[in-house]
Amino acid sequence: SMALNLTINTSNVPLGALLAAEHVKGSVQLSVEEGKDTRLQVSEYFNDANSISRYLARVAPALGLYGANMMEQTEVDHWLEFSARRLCGQPGLTEALGELDLALSLRTFLVGHALTLADLSVWAALKGHEEWPSQGKSFSHVNRWFSFLSSQVPFTSVGNKYTSKKS
Amino acid sequence: MSMYQNGEVDPAVKALEARQDEIMRKLYELKAAVEGLAKTVTTPDADLDLTVSSSLSSQSFSSTTLKGTTDLDTLLGKDQGALRDIVVNANPAQPPLTLLVLHSLLSQRYRVLSTVHVHSSVSNVPPQLLSCLGPRHADSYARHMFQLGFTLIWKDVPKLEMKFSIQNMCPIKGEASVARFLFKLLAPYPSDPALATLVDSWVDTAFFQLAEGSAKERATVLRALNSALGRNPWLAGPEFSLADIACYCCVLQSGSMSSAPTNVQRWLKSCENLGHFGPAKLLLQ
Numbered sequence: 001s002m003a004l005n006l007t008i009n010t011s012n013v014p015l016g017a018l019l020a021a022e023h024v025k026g027s028v029q030l031s032v033e034e035g036k037d038t039r040l041q042v043s044e045y046f047n048d049a050n051s052i053s054r055y056l057a058r059v060a061p062a063l064g065l066y067g068a069n070m071m072e073q074t075e076v077d078h079w080l081e082f083s084a085r086r087l088c089g090q091p092g093l094t095e096a097l098g099e100l101d102l103a104l105s106l107r108t109f110l111v112g113h114a115l116t117l118a119d120l121s122v123w124a125a126l127k128g129h130e131e132w133p134s135q136g137k138s139f140s141h142v143n144r145w146f147s148f149l150s151s152q153v154p155f156t157s158v159g160n161k162y163t164s165k166k167s
Numbered sequence: 168m169s170m171y172q173n174g175e176v177d178p179a180v181k182a183l184e185a186r187q188d189e190i191m192r193k194l195y196e197l198k199a200a201v202e203g204l205a206k207t208v209t210t211p212d213a214d215l216d217l218t219v220s221s222s223l224s225s226q227s228f229s230s231t232t233l234k235g236t237t238d239l240d241t242l243l244g245k246d247q248g249a250l251r252d253i254v255v256n257a258n259p260a261q262p263p264l265t266l267l268v269l270h271s272l273l274s275q276r277y278r279v280l281s282t283v284h285v286h287s288s289v290s291n292v293p294p295q296l297l298s299c300l301g302p303r304h305a306d307s308y309a310r311h312m313f314q315l316g317f318t319l320i321w322k323d324v325p326k327l328e329m330k331f332s333i334q335n336m337c338p339i340k341g342e343a344s345v346a347r348f349l350f351k352l353l354a355p356y357p358s359d360p361a362l363a364t365l366v367d368s369w370v371d372t373a374f375f376q377l378a379e380g381s382a383k384e385r386a387t388v389l390r391a392l393n394s395a396l397g398r399n400p401w402l403a404g405p406e407f408s409l410a411d412i413a414c415y416c417c418v419l420q421s422g423s424m425s426s427a428p429t430n431v432q433r434w435l436k437s438c439e440n441l442g443h444f445g446p447a448k449l450l451l452q
Binding site: 042043044046048050051054055058059069070071073074075077078081082085103 | 242243331337341343351361368
């Protein structure tokens with residue numbers, strides 16, 4: 001099949017999409033390069049993090065990044081919107097973290113029993129959020145989940161490479 | 168003759184008991200069905216229900232418009248006996264137009280028990296919002312006669328939310344995610360990953376740029392719509408999809424109907440010709 005090419009804007013790194021790219025690399029041919037604008041060239045092109053993530057999850061269905069059934073897909077959609085609308089530079093972070101903490105109180109992963117786009121996009125939004133480190137202590141479930149993911153590849157590599165660049 | 172031998176129940180008696188249980192179960196079902204029928208004949212609402220359901224089925228939105236068959240057990244897991252109830256909390260200040268269109272489509276596909284409630288957090292809900300899911304069924308209507316419940320609660324919520332299968336699913340917030348869920352009950356997404364993602368991308372554009380964006384953002388989206396609709400009859404290609412429902416409703420909501428460019432105007436008419444957009448349009452008048 002055709003090789004995919006993801007270009008990322010390094011001054012505004014789409015961490016979630018980059019994580020999705022790292023996860024599907026073993027399943028599809030994909031190259032990542034740095035450029036002026038973030039875009040994934042397919043027949044059309046996608047230039048927002050959620051569309052890129054959705055597409056990558058769909059070309060590697062065996063990884064289950066979009067959930068195992070229709071209800072899990074809907075939860076993934078919910079968290080994709082949550083991370084883009086509630087966690088990315090929006091006011092009201094404390095309230096959003098409260099909701100997230102409640103959702104994670106009985107769960108290891110946000111949706112189902114395995115890693116999905118929900119974990120990738122929410123983790124990425126927090127990782128890139130200036131206020132997260134100071135707020136982390138107040139939300140024990142989010143903190144546990146965040147550390148658990150942070151200790152794994154490719155979260156470590158993507159996190160180290162691009163968040164240091166951002167500051 | 169003793170029914171019991173050495174404390175064991177005679178297998179023949181066991182079989183008889185099982186048959187009797189089965190007959191009782193069938194009788195119970197029959198009784199419930201007859202009660203349901205009796206209600207449609209004797210209640211004043213019955214005529215109204217009949218008129219509406221026949222007008223719905225006569226609409227031109229044929230099954231060929233949405234390709235592929237869907238089965239609720241396959242999609243949602245085996246029915247556990249209770250009615251699958253979709254509960255939506257929506258703010259009357261932002262009526263969820265896409266959900267009304269999807270509700271109309273669902274009602275054509277499934278037997279849907281639709282109910283509208285008003286939560287104590289809001290007052291003075293306009294009458295058209297109370298009747299937006301069609302005439303109300305009598306309360307005693309047997310729930311087991313329906314495949315799906317659709318319960319809309321007008322409530323002072325900052326963001327629309329859906330609760331469904333609450334043991335397994337977190338509450339789903341945002342009209343876009345709920346619309347994706349409802350649409351999947353009607354038709355599968357395209358199997359091509361790029362087309363499926365194109366649908367989702369238009370849905371995001373509709374809700375976040377058309378409905379909530381600045382005048383400049385709206386104008387940009389209208390140009391993008393116009394160019395996509397110059398290449399294809401529908402937004403995601405040859406097939407009508409959720410992209411069309413979401414964009415139609417958000418163009419309507421943003422008041423851009425009359426100022427829309429040519430291809431968009433033509434496509435708006437095509438959408439309207441399918442039926443099902445009437446309730447959304449009425450609500451904004």
